[in-house]
Amino acid sequence: MRLISLSLVVAFVTLAANGHALAPGDRARGFRDGANHHLGDDGLVRALGRAPDERDGEAARMRAHLVHVRQWLGSRPATQPSLQGRRNELLGALDAYTERGVTPQNTHLPWRSPVFIDDDGRICAVGYLMEVTAGRPTAERVARGHRYELLEDIAGKVPEVQGWVEGSGFSLEELASIQPGYSAPTVEQYQIWKIGIPANGPFARVDDYEGKTSGSIAGGHMEGPWERRNSEGAVIGKATLQKGAGTWTSFAADGTKLAEGPYAGDRPHGSWRFYHPSGELAGEGRFERGKRHGAWRFFHDDKARVPVAEGQFDDGMLVGNWRHFDASGKLLALFSTATPAGWEHFYSRGGYLLDVVPGSDGIHHWVHQGNAGADGRQLDLFYDGKRPIFRTDDGQLHDADGNALVRHDDHWESHDCRWSRAEKRSARAGDVVTLHGLITRDRKDNADRSCAEEGTPVTARRAKALDAVAASTQSIRSATPEFLKKVLAADDANDDRSDADAQIIAQMKLSREDMSRVLVSSMAWYVEYPHVDGRFIALFKTLPGYAPKY
Numbered sequence: 001m002r003l004i005s006l007s008l009v010v011a012f013v014t015l016a017a018n019g020h021a022l023a024p025g026d027r028a029r030g031f032r033d034g035a036n037h038h039l040g041d042d043g044l045v046r047a048l049g050r051a052p053d054e055r056d057g058e059a060a061r062m063r064a065h066l067v068h069v070r071q072w073l074g075s076r077p078a079t080q081p082s083l084q085g086r087r088n089e090l091l092g093a094l095d096a097y098t099e100r101g102v103t104p105q106n107t108h109l110p111w112r113s114p115v116f117i118d119d120d121g122r123i124c125a126v127g128y129l130m131e132v133t134a135g136r137p138t139a140e141r142v143a144r145g146h147r148y149e150l151l152e153d154i155a156g157k158v159p160e161v162q163g164w165v166e167g168s169g170f171s172l173e174e175l176a177s178i179q180p181g182y183s184a185p186t187v188e189q190y191q192i193w194k195i196g197i198p199a200n201g202p203f204a205r206v207d208d209y210e211g212k213t214s215g216s217i218a219g220g221h222m223e224g225p226w227e228r229r230n231s232e233g234a235v236i237g238k239a240t241l242q243k244g245a246g247t248w249t250s251f252a253a254d255g256t257k258l259a260e261g262p263y264a265g266d267r268p269h270g271s272w273r274f275y276h277p278s279g280e281l282a283g284e285g286r287f288e289r290g291k292r293h294g295a296w297r298f299f300h301d302d303k304a305r306v307p308v309a310e311g312q313f314d315d316g317m318l319v320g321n322w323r324h325f326d327a328s329g330k331l332l333a334l335f336s337t338a339t340p341a342g343w344e345h346f347y348s349r350g351g352y353l354l355d356v357v358p359g360s361d362g363i364h365h366w367v368h369q370g371n372a373g374a375d376g377r378q379l380d381l382f383y384d385g386k387r388p389i390f391r392t393d394d395g396q397l398h399d400a401d402g403n404a405l406v407r408h409d410d411h412w413e414s415h416d417c418r419w420s421r422a423e424k425r426s427a428r429a430g431d432v433v434t435l436h437g438l439i440t441r442d443r444k445d446n447a448d449r450s451c452a453e454e455g456t457p458v459t460a461r462r463a464k465a466l467d468a469v470a471a472s473t474q475s476i477r478s479a480t481p482e483f484l485k486k487v488l489a490a491d492d493a494n495d496d497r498s499d500a501d502a503q504i505i506a507q508m509k510l511s512r513e514d515m516s517r518v519l520v521s522s523m524a525w526y527v528e529y530p531h532v533d534g535r536f537i538a539l540f541k542t543l544p545g546y547a548p549k550y
Contacts, residue, residue: 033112035065037150038177043068058183059101066098066125069178078169086133087169093132094178097125104182106148112181114150117143119521126151126179134164144394148371151176187533190540191547192267192290211236213544219243222266228542237542239263250542252277259539265289267545274535276301276483283535290545291316298532300327301483308481309532311335318527324519326478331357333519335527338368340437352523353433356477356516363472367520368436377440381432382469388430389469392439397466400427404451405458405466412463413455477516487530488512 034040034052043064044052052061074091078084103125104118116139117123123131123139131139142161146154155162155172165172204214211233215226221244228237230253239248244266250258257279261272267290274283278301285296292313300306306329311322322335338353351370358364366381380391389405390398397405402419405412419427420442426434458466480488511517522529540546 035061035112035180036069036177037114037179037181038173039065039069041065059103062103062180062182063098063101065180066094066178070094070098072177073170073174076174079171080169083167083169085169086167090129090133090168090170093129094125097128103180106182112183113148114179115182116147116149124179126175129168129175129178130161130164133168138164151179187528187537190537192545215241215544222263222544226544228544230541237544248543250539252538258542259535261287268543274298274539281305282483283532285313292536296532298535300325300481308484309529318533324515326515327481332478333357333516335519335523338433339370340433340440342437342441343370351433351436352527354519354523356519359472359475359477361468361472361475363469365472365477365516366432367523368432369520369523370436377436379432379436379439381430382472383430384465384469386465388427389466390427390432390435391473397469398427400424402427406455407466407470412458412466414458415451415453415455417451476514478514480513480515480518484515484518484531485512487534488518 031037032040035043041052041061041064043066044061046068047064070091073094078087102122104115104122105120106113106115106118114126115124116127123143127139127143130142138160142154142158146157151161152172155165165175168175199220200218201216202214203217204212206212211228211230213226213228215222216224218224222241223243225240226238227235228250230236232253234253234255235251236253236258237248237250239246241263245264246262247260248263248268249260252258254277256277257275259272259274261268262270264270268287269289271284271286273281276282280301280303281299282301283296283298285292286294288294293315295310295312297310298308300308306327307323307325309322309324311318312320314320320336323331324333324335326332334355334357336353337350339351343351351368354367354369356365356367362384364383364385366383367378368381369378371377378393382389382391388400390400392398398417398419399405399414401424402417403414404417405414420438423435423438423442426438511521518530527533
């Protein structure tokens, strides 16, 4: 059997520069940019008397929107007098949600979009209202099939949601006016602000969310001592510059060196280096006029400088093929862009293929992820050297004929799922990218994807092979290095879920023990690797001239 070639045609697609823009189809429907597709940023404008800019964090924008729409909803009656009690109950729930201040994160789309439930289990405002009255399982079912869709579209497709709307005491338009859109991944949100004003004299800027930048400007350029302090007052970056040029040194909050490199033209330009807290080299590459560019290499935390990742950036964006390595320096995974034919009809901006090389169990694992139709998609391929096994994004295993493989207490069964000839042909060839495109097309066309209720037991030999594949999905392919565990642990410390989500958190922590799973969880619509992009996010917070777009 000839499996998919690792030499993929690489296409770089420039993502939307304006992170709050609407999706292409939404513009045609007359929706508005901003926190909500009906109301835009009316809430923040009403509160501050101006449009949002870089001074306004995402949390402030979401709160202003929710407070504004709550006031409007409170002034209107229920759709039916008999539903006034339910409407009042949901208004109270909306108040509680707003006070909690925990909203989802859009980690997949290059435009502002609703996110029903994000990768970490955070639920949107409308989803929370549904959870309060219909239960969390109902909200999770909606999220599985329609995570990034507008409520109007979901209600038109899912009778259960339409029924919930009709019994809520709100109109569909009212509920749709609650549903916020959310900002894109952090690394994509930073932009370089122009210093320029004043042309001469002292400069000081306080960021409510970051800290303070101070220095002097002469002739329109940074001149003399400059520094950045965090919100606690610790110095996190400093340099002495002449006409915007010099060497900038960045620090972590504990004072250890984070990064160092040249400034030119009032922004990073030239060869830069990142450092681990231990002082060992963590990464090296170039900035071009303030943007990461060209070849970059990142290293494990050891004196031997064993690589952990290497690849290319173009104009600040990750492009081409990337390689990831385990602690011994052996190749762990190859990453590349790979967009199935036909995805352009779904407002797709691309797809990604991760090839995890075989481990000790001999099983090769490919993961294709991306977005089609404003909905994150994933298809896995496992190959033991004999037969390919696929796992769709609902967690179901399939063989190369499209049969669902179901594990019972003492045996496996095969259920016919009516795959097309084209799907079977690409599956048998191990072409996970083409197969994913075909499956997505059939889903859009509402093709009958139901599987036969009656199953056929598989042979004992085949069952043994399936058990091995199933075990490989739970085993640790390559232990996550300690330095990366610390980064991920910091994310856990900031997790705002309740104790009721302890099982979700425990599963998430378990997946972070395996480096290959960390790689998979870092790619969907965007790619935002914690050991790569995370370093740039930390650096941007220490540099003068950088600020989030919102």
